[in-house]
Each structure stands twice: as structure tokens, then as C-alpha cells.
Amino acid sequence: MTETMVAAGPLRLWTERTGDPGDPAVLLIMGASAQGFTCPDALVGRLVDRGVQVIRYDHRDTGLSSVVDFDRHPYGLSDLAADALAILDAYGLSSAHIAGVSMGGMIAQWLGVHAPDRVRSLTLLSTTPMGARPGDLPPPDDRFLKHLAATAGTRPGVESDVALFRVMNGDVRPFDEPACRAMLERCWARAVDPSAAAHHGPACQRDSPDLHAPLSTITAPTTIVHGDQDPVVTLAHGEALAAAVPHAELRVVPGMGHVYCSSGLPELLAGLIRL
Template sequence: MTDHLSPRPSHRLSHGEKLIEVDDVELCVETFGNPADPAILLVDGAAASMLWWETGLCARIAQGGRYVIRYDNRDTGRSTGYPPGRPGYTYTDLAGDALGVLDALDVERAHIVCRSMAGGIGLIVGVDHPDRVESLTFVSTSTGEDGLPPSSDELAAGIPADPDPADQDAVVDFVVASAHACSGGSPYFDESATRTLVEQDVARARDIASTLVNHYAMSFDGSSRDFAALRAPTLVVHGDHDPVLPLPHGQALCAAVPGATLLVLEGAGHDLPKPLWDVFVPALLRHTAGGRT
């Protein structure tokens, strides 16, 4: 493991957040609900801290009788950071972090929910550590196989030039514009709420320059796993407006995993807009119910 140079957060953790040690890194974790309930581990995608699993969404899932865990991946939020362009980890290391979070919280098995780039984390954990997985949920992700449609032209046109990381206002504007582009013109995109979230996210990051680039610079060494090897009950969730990974990506993923179920979120892009939580949360609770009534 190469050195990670970003300092500890200079401001206090928010209520409910805590730093845990996983091997030689720190990960910032927050939980919702009763630890005696079935655990749901939320893992987000590239450059996204745990805040993108919104507090209201986590609380709503917890109210359904689930122990909800969200955390900052390396180089996001208050977790360990590395110099910009020099991530000292691989995809497999991030999968190990997910298991390390469960270990730190004394969770033997969990329902793993992975969004976007983190779909590969769910794949690695599901194939290599099936004993830790109750179920899998893939949100806005893909098998990455050849022949699937590329990202839309509108997406590229909607993402502005990279900002100066030292200019916090420019970074906020950049992330908000990128989130808008990733919504695919969804009628549910809320620019005001997104800006509030992004301002909080940028303010709490150890090193926003690393957040913006390092997940795209790491080695994707876990991509050799086969989705067909997954045996956990699997739910695939995909927006029909997704411009990053158009809907055929979700359909291909559902077809690749034995017995998987597809939930299409009508009007959603590459996100989980709040107006559709009334669709997503009940589906997730049903999927993670097991033998519960």
C-alpha cells in the first residue's frame, strides 16, 4: 500500500459519524436503525461520498426494519485520501474496505447495495465472499460488456471543464452541473437540493482534488469476475433516463445474473431522485426481507 498523505479531517465529525480503522486506512461510517435488524450496506460510486445516499433515504429504509450502513470510500468525504492522480489502492482494495466496515460493526452477513462504479465492488464481494452476502442490489450499473450503448452525447455536452480544486465555489458549480447532466433531463432533478448536498460534500472532503480524479485513476483489477457466478438474490435498479449507462446496461446486467429481477425507475437518470423513493424503498425492503413478514 502506498502512502496516503491527506491529513485527518480538520473539523469535527457530524453526529452519528465515526472513523474506523480497516487495515491501515480510516473510513468514515454512519449507521441508521437497530443493529439487531438485517443489515444493508450502501456503497456508492466514483467520486461520491456517503452523503449521496441521502440521510432521508437512509432513515426511510431504517424505518422499514433495516440496519442501514453508509460510508465514505477512500478519497471521498472524511476517509483516507491519497495524492491527486496517485490512488494507493485498486478495485479489490475497495471491496476489502466494504468487508472491513462490516467486520468493524460486527455484521457477519449483509444486503449489499452498490451504485454505479461500485457495482464492481458488489461483484467482487459476491463472487469471492458469498458467505458475507445476504442479497445484492445493483443501482445504475453495468456488466461492462461489449456492444452496449455508450453514454449519451448530451451527457458530455452538459459536463463543464474541470474546475480549479482550490476554488470551492467552482468545484460546487462543476459537481452540480455534472449531477444535472447525469440526471438525463429527468423531471425529478432538484437543483437546489443538489447544490445544498454538494456544498456539504465539498466542505467535508479531506482533499477535493483527489476526490475529483482518483477513482478514475485506480486499477480496476476486479473486472475479471463473472456476474453469472453470483448466487445471492439480486435486484437490478435502473433509470430509463440514464445518460451515463443507458437502460440496456441494466437489462444486460439483469440477464447476466441468474434469477435477477429488474426494477426500472421511470423518469430517473443515473441517480435515485427523492420522488421515486416511494418506488425504490418498498422494492428494496421486499428484496431484503428474506423470511421476514
């Protein structure tokens, strides 16, 4: 396992590679405001056991990566996709298997549409069609929205994040609070500027024509993985994505919510990632 800071234009992005550099690569792209370490270690380890090297990284404005003055230099999904390509370039990878979670799944779609030669396969987890407009698909469920309303103004930190992750986990699969808390403590301890991660909200809302390119142009073998208890991006989003991407395989995980904080779930997901 090696850690490397990678240049992406004027930015520097923290990356970590696990596994044999000679093996095919999986690039893991996490969701909004999420550091690379929000991808469970167990998922990374199981993927390496399947014979690939795994690269995970901190998005700009998270973890150890560069902090951006968003007011002066706003960015959107295509800029975050360019960061992913810069990482592939830095590691000398002409292509990789791409696995994206939530916002990372939209970044992965962008790569599948606009940089198909860099994509060996796509695994789109807990995400929604790139370019979907508000109202196109169902909103988050009431429990999640009520939690956000009830905790508005709460001081950010590990405890508030644990409470949020508990809700996002859903009520069916047991919530592994000790593992989740350890992961969040790790992330908070290493964040250069924890408040900067909030820039991902407006970044996701920035519209541009490239986001509306037809998903039917994706040629990479694609698997869509979605939980049937996702309170944030409901299953209808995964179903719509499966209908839009040619020959996509939809794998519905019973009881899974929007985060992967249940014992055994990371290993299960590692087995579903397309290689």
C-alpha cells in the same frame, strides 16, 4: 445515528450507522468520487422504517476518509471491495444486504462473486457488469458527453457539480436543485481533499483477473434497479447485468437518470432495495 471511523488496513474510513444495531444490516456503497452523504437521507430513513439498520460510508479518497497517494499506492475495485468488508468486520456483521450505486454496484458484484458468505442480498443500482470492457456496451449519451467537453477545465466546486447533476438527472423527472445543492455543499464542506476523489477514475480502469469471474456464480438474491433515462450508464447496461446474474430481477424506473435528485425518488428506491 452514530458515526465511527473504521480501520481498513492502514486506512481509516468514515462510517455512519442509522437504526437499531440488532436489526439486519444494509450496507450502502456509493459511486465513483461519491461520499456516503450522496445517498439521500430520505432513502436511509425509509430503509430504517422497513426494519433494518443502514450503514453508509465515505470511500477512501472521499469525505473524511483517508487520502491515498495514488501514484505510489494505486488501487482498484478489489481494494475498494476490501474496504467494504473491513466495515462489515468492524461492525461485527457476518453478512449484510448490499446495495451499490454505479461504481458501488460493481463493488457489490465483486462481493457477490468473491465473498458470497458476506452477502444476504444484492441490489445493483445504475451500474454495469463488473469487468465489462470498453465497447462491450453503449457509451454515455451525447448530451452528457457534450456537457463534459463543454465544462472541461471548469473550476471544481458546488456550482459545477450542480450543473453536472442536473444533466445526470435526465430531463423527465423534475430536478430538485435545492436538495441537490444542499447535499453537495455538505459534501464539499467536509472533504479532507476534494481533488483526491479523482483517483476513482483510474481505479475503475485498473484491470485484474478477479474482475472477469463469471457473474453467473452469484448466488445471492439480486435486484437490478435502472433508470430508463440514465445518460451515463444507459439502460442496456442494466439489461446486460440482468442477463448475466442468475434469477436477477430487473426493475426499470421510468424517467430516472443516474442521480437521485427528484422529489419522491429516494423513497421509491428504498422500497426497491432487496431485503
